[in-house]
Amino acid sequence: MSIISVNNLTKKFKTLTAVDGVSFSVNEGEVFGFLGPNGAGKTTTINILCTLHLPTGGEASIAGYDCVKRPDEVRSSIGLIFQDTTLDTGLTAYENLKFHAYLYNLDRKLTEKRIDEMLSVVELTNRKHDLIKNFSGGMKRRLEIARGLLHYPRVLFLDEPTLGLDPQTRNTIWDFITTLRKQEKITVFMTTHYMEEAENCDRIAIMDHGKIIALDTPENLKRLVHGDTIHLVTEDNEKACAEIAKTFDILCHAENGGLFIETEKGEEFIPRLIHSLSIQVKSVNLRKPTLNDVFLKLTGRTIRDDVLSDDKEVTREFVRSHRRAQR
Amino acid sequence: MIQFRPIYVICLREFKKFFREKSRLLGTLARPVLWLFVVGNGMNSLIRPQVGFSYLQFIFPGMIGMTILFSSIFSSISIVWDREFGFMKEMLVAPISRVSIVIGKAISGTFISVAQAVIIMVLIPFLGIHLTVLQFIEVVLVSILVSFCITSLGILIAARLTSFDGFNIIMNFLVMPMLFLSGAMYPVTSLPTALRYLTHVNPLTYGIDAFKHVLLRNSAPPLGPEFPLAVDLLVVTILAFIMIILAALSFRQKE
Numbered sequence: 001m002s003i004i005s006v007n008n009l010t011k012k013f014k015t016l017t018a019v020d021g022v023s024f025s026v027n028e029g030e031v032f033g034f035l036g037p038n039g040a041g042k043t044t045t046i047n048i049l050c051t052l053h054l055p056t057g058g059e060a061s062i063a064g065y066d067c068v069k070r071p072d073e074v075r076s077s078i079g080l081i082f083q084d085t086t087l088d089t090g091l092t093a094y095e096n097l098k099f100h101a102y103l104y105n106l107d108r109k110l111t112e113k114r115i116d117e118m119l120s121v122v123e124l125t126n127r128k129h130d131l132i133k134n135f136s137g138g139m140k141r142r143l144e145i146a147r148g149l150l151h152y153p154r155v156l157f158l159d160e161p162t163l164g165l166d167p168q169t170r171n172t173i174w175d176f177i178t179t180l181r182k183q184e185k186i187t188v189f190m191t192t193h194y195m196e197e198a199e200n201c202d203r204i205a206i207m208d209h210g211k212i213i214a215l216d217t218p219e220n221l222k223r224l225v226h227g228d229t230i231h232l233v234t235e236d237n238e239k240a241c242a243e244i245a246k247t248f249d250i251l252c253h254a255e256n257g258g259l260f261i262e263t264e265k266g267e268e269f270i271p272r273l274i275h276s277l278s279i280q281v282k283s284v285n286l287r288k289p290t291l292n293d294v295f296l297k298l299t300g301r302t303i304r305d306d307v308l309s310d311d312k313e314v315t316r317e318f319v320r321s322h323r324r325a326q327r
Numbered sequence: 328m329i330q331f332r333p334i335y336v337i338c339l340r341e342f343k344k345f346f347r348e349k350s351r352l353l354g355t356l357a358r359p360v361l362w363l364f365v366v367g368n369g370m371n372s373l374i375r376p377q378v379g380f381s382y383l384q385f386i387f388p389g390m391i392g393m394t395i396l397f398s399s400i401f402s403s404i405s406i407v408w409d410r411e412f413g414f415m416k417e418m419l420v421a422p423i424s425r426v427s428i429v430i431g432k433a434i435s436g437t438f439i440s441v442a443q444a445v446i447i448m449v450l451i452p453f454l455g456i457h458l459t460v461l462q463f464i465e466v467v468l469v470s471i472l473v474s475f476c477i478t479s480l481g482i483l484i485a486a487r488l489t490s491f492d493g494f495n496i497i498m499n500f501l502v503m504p505m506l507f508l509s510g511a512m513y514p515v516t517s518l519p520t521a522l523r524y525l526t527h528v529n530p531l532t533y534g535i536d537a538f539k540h541v542l543l544r545n546s547a548p549p550l551g552p553e554f555p556l557a558v559d560l561l562v563v564t565i566l567a568f569i570m571i572i573l574a575a576l577s578f579r580q581k582e
């Protein structure tokens with residue numbers, strides 16, 4: 001049973017087409033992810049689904065209700081966590097939740113119990129009567145998740161739920177989402193440009209320039225890329241590329257001032273590769289296939305320029321120890 | 328169409344925030360106090376009382392009008408804040424009508440303005456004005472009407488403002504002229520015809536005229552009220568209705 005269905009959805013802002021004929025459907029109980037670079041049209045799609053924007057063309061419906069014709073029913077069926085915080089910082093956590101309960105006409109007797117329940121799930125019970133002003137970014141996010149679920153929505157939308165949070169807080173947020181999902185039996189629709197996060201989804205739609213360019217499970221998507229990827233930076237990349245082609249009969253392509261080489265069993269290939277090269281190696285980096293490689297394969301670009309930054313430390317260490325070994 | 332629980336909770340939020348932000352209360356009250364005690368006293372010695380009351384007493388109805396004007400515009404401009412800081416989205420994606428949001432904002436803005444008008448009346452004993460209980464009640468009733476009208480006007484403007492940059496323009500080109508062309512500080516009867524015309528399309532003129540009926544009952548123009556009380560009340564009421572309907576309509580448009 002599909003709970004969200006979108007057919008040929010289009011949104012134009014003057015001359016710019018932010019969403020360009022997008023079609024997909026999300027099954028009940030699924031975690032569905034939208035992955036794409038800045039400006040891909042992820043937020044715009046969510047804005048149409050949650051009735052904030054009118055589409056220029058196409059249809060969208062949630063829980064069987066048309067997003068244009070039956071906005072009130074759609075709104076009651078969904079919970080939202082927007083990209084930018086939408087809490088009132090001048091109110092307390094409790095007041096923000098109570099405001100929400102009244103807007104969604106939650107049963108009066110149930111309200112207090114539900115507020116306490118949700119606060120304890122996101123571990124904010126002891127901050128119940130504190131002003132949001134004094135909350136950290138991670139606490140605000142957790143409270144927004146609690147608020148988004150307060151009225152028992154059937155679909156929870158999360159637009160970049162962990163943007164700007166440190167990795168540890170990111171993990172905590174994900175733990176909450178996973179727990180809550182089991183507990184509340186809801187469908188989750190989320191957007192992200194963190195690859196690691198997208199791996200948590202049941203299915204992923206990769207979006208670029210307003211279009212969906214691939215839609216499948218993370219495993220199937222990764223099958224699009226064969227084997228491991230080695231990222232190599234040398235004193236003379238062009239020459240290195242020629243040498244590699246000659247010695248190993250592998251094609252490599254240049255990108256971002258380095259070489260990408262696709263191979264099986266990369267960890268065993270690297271020592272052989274470096275020994276064979278006559279050119280000084282500056283850095284080498286091995287990556288198991290990720291969704292970023294899928295994105296690179298499909299679009300010819302990396303999703304974020306700094307995507308390798310997490311591994312930089314490891315790479316430097318590798319090069320250092322390799323040089324030591326050479327001496 | 329009109330949902331009472333959302334309206335109630337929108338009002339509750341505004342009241343809570345109003346009483347929490349002491350600086351806002353101080354700001355709106357400081358202005359009339361400054362006028363009354365500093366400018367008012369200065370002018371008092373310059374202008375000889377002609378008809379048995381002082382300049383201070385003359386501008387008192389205007390000061391109530393001024394308090395309501397600034398307070399109401401401020402309350403409704405909170406919509407721009409809400410939009411800027413994202414909270415407006417929380418309301419816009421909730422299963423409530425846009426009309427409920429507008430009415431919630433209008434009612435809360437009205438109450439906050441009336442509360443401040445009442446606080447200003449506490450100054451009365453210091454100005455040598457005597458007020459009966461009936462007059463006090465009449466001032467409160469007129470305040471409700473005027474506050475509702477101006478808050479609705481503010482919402483209508485705020486619905487169209489996309490950023491804070493517009494706020495200064497509104498202050499300089501709408502709010503200040505409304506104040507100066509309302510008869511709050513000086514009699515407007517002697518103004519050139521073009522400006523006279525502007526005073527007649529200014530809702531605040533009729534509001535302040537109604538206050539003059541209550542507070543300067545027995546004086547004639549140019550210092551006393553200009554129009555009959557019935558005209559004042561009718562104009563303010565009709566304008567209030569037009570403003571709130573326009574405000575609700577402008578809120579319903581979406582991209």
Ligand SMILES: Nc1ncnc2c1ncn2[C@@H]1O[C@H](COP(=O)(O)OP(=O)(O)OP(=O)(O)O)[C@@H](O)[C@H]1O
Nearest residue numbers: 013018036037038039040041042043044045083193
């Ligand atoms: N209200 C608007 N008016 C005009 N253009 C807009 C508006 N909202 C979005 N856009 C444009 O539409 C395109 C898609 O924006 P959108 O916010 O959907 O991207 P996104 O995928 O959410 O990106 P990000 O990862 O940065 O959040 C962008 O080029 C953006 O500039």
Ligand SMILES: [Mg+2]
Nearest residue numbers: 042043083159
């Ligand atoms: Mg976005």
